[in-house]
Amino acid sequence: MKSVYVDADACPVKTEILAIADRTEATFYIVSNRGFRTGDRANVKNILVSDKFDAADDWIAERVQPGDIVVTGDIPLAKRSIEAGAKALGHGGREFTEAGIGMAMAMRDLMSDLRAMGEVSGGGPAFSKRDRESFIRELERMLRA
16 A cells, blocks of 8 residues: 655645545555644644654655655655655645656755845745646545556
8 A cells, every 4th residue: 555755844736635534445644743643544644743844754755665655845854755666746735756856956956056146035936726626636536546
C-alpha cells in the first residue's frame, strides 16, 4: 500500500489532502514543525518534527520508499524523493519527474541568485483555484496508479 508524505509547514492544500485521505486507504503522514489538526482519521499520522532547518524534509527523505508519494513545494526534497524511487507532487498539481528535476533545481538556484542580487523580487504567481483542482486530480491519479 502506498504512503503519502506531506511536507506540511507551507502546504496550501492540506484541506484537500485530508479530504482525499477520507476516500482512500493509503497512509498519509502530515509532517511539520507546528502540528496540524487532522481529525480522527486512522490513516492520517500527524508527525511533529523539530524546528531545525529542513527537519521535515529530512524526516520524509529518511522514510520514503519506492512507489510512495511526496507532496512538497520544496524542489530539493522532490529531488531526494525521486532518487528514492518515490513520486513527487507539487502543490499546483505538477509532478516532478526524473527528466525535469535537474532543470527545476537549476531554475531554483538561478532565481535564488537573482533575488540575492536584487534583480528579482517577490515570489511566483498567486495560488489559484485551478492549481487546487489540478492538485486534487493529480494526487488522485497517482493514488490509483
